[in-house]
Amino acid sequence: MLEYLWLDDESPILKQIPIEYTSAVILFSPFIQMPEGWEKAKRKNNDEHIYPNDEEIREKGKAVSWKKVMSSCGFQTHAELALALMTSIGALRDECARGDLAELLHANVKGDLFYPSEDHISNFHIPSLMKVLSYNGSNQFYYSEPIWENSGFLDITEANLRTVLDDAAAELILTDKKMDFVFMSVYDSFINVFLAKGENINELVQRMGWEAMICDESTYISWYR
Incomplete structure (x- = not known):
């Protein structure tokens, strides 16, 4: 399974993610x-x-x-x-x-x-998490916390997502069982990173109602500088 990715500011985000992921999005965690x-x-x-x-x-x-x-x-x-x-x-x-x-x-x-939730995936994103993680027919999601070496599969339910988000350390990755979509927390920040395979990412962002920035070939994790 996909483990947590540490995104550095030495190269663009799209250069650092696994090749099968064609799109990346910066999600702004709400206040x-x-x-x-x-x-x-x-x-x-x-x-x-x-x-x-x-x-x-x-x-x-x-x-x-x-x-x-x-x-x-x-x-x-x-x-x-x-x-x-x-x-x-x-x-x-x-x-x-x-x-x-x-x-x-x-x-x-x-x-x-x-302020928005720092370091973590926002609770306000739980409804869209449920939709995206089950988008391609998955009924389970995978979570990984590298700090605690804690990972596993859980059914896609609001209760399970709440538990994972509540208990997670500052680094967390969530994927659907097929690994078509990835949500990542980002340490010392108020954003999350979302990765997708071959999806019309603009349409998906709009459908989920996210406040977000679509990454291009020049977008770094330190995008604000």
Whole structure:
């Protein structure tokens, strides 16, 4: 089975993936909107860092697009928002960091609006995960967590996907049983990578309602620089 792929920034994504995969997509994990007053009710003191857990996100959270946050911040591109996010979590070196963008982001993402899930596949993607993983008739999916050397097959159910996403470490790969489609988390980021074999990827992205960027021959994993 396909194991986790470490995508470096030395060559384009399409140069690094197995040859049978003809398309790659960067999926933007949605921001998380909790009900009004949720953060204040959860906070015990002013210094406490509050972030909803997976169950709270599924039960009460709503997905907020990058485009909506870009509009609030006055950003013109997804790359500017990615730079702001990466800077704010300390994932960029000094020469690449954009403190000005991070400050704008902090000013607009506060209260009951939270950053996307970092390092992980978003819970908001579970409905489309179920559709894509069973798209070609598969009734099971394969998961692999290289950090814990944990892998296996499970039936494609919402409960099983929830369990895998909840328990996964920062590196996770999901494929259908036929390995036609691949979902990968990306460490220190707010995106996932999706790979496909011979599919009209633009049509699939639109059908799934993903906010995404189709990779071309010049797209690197550090696409925002």
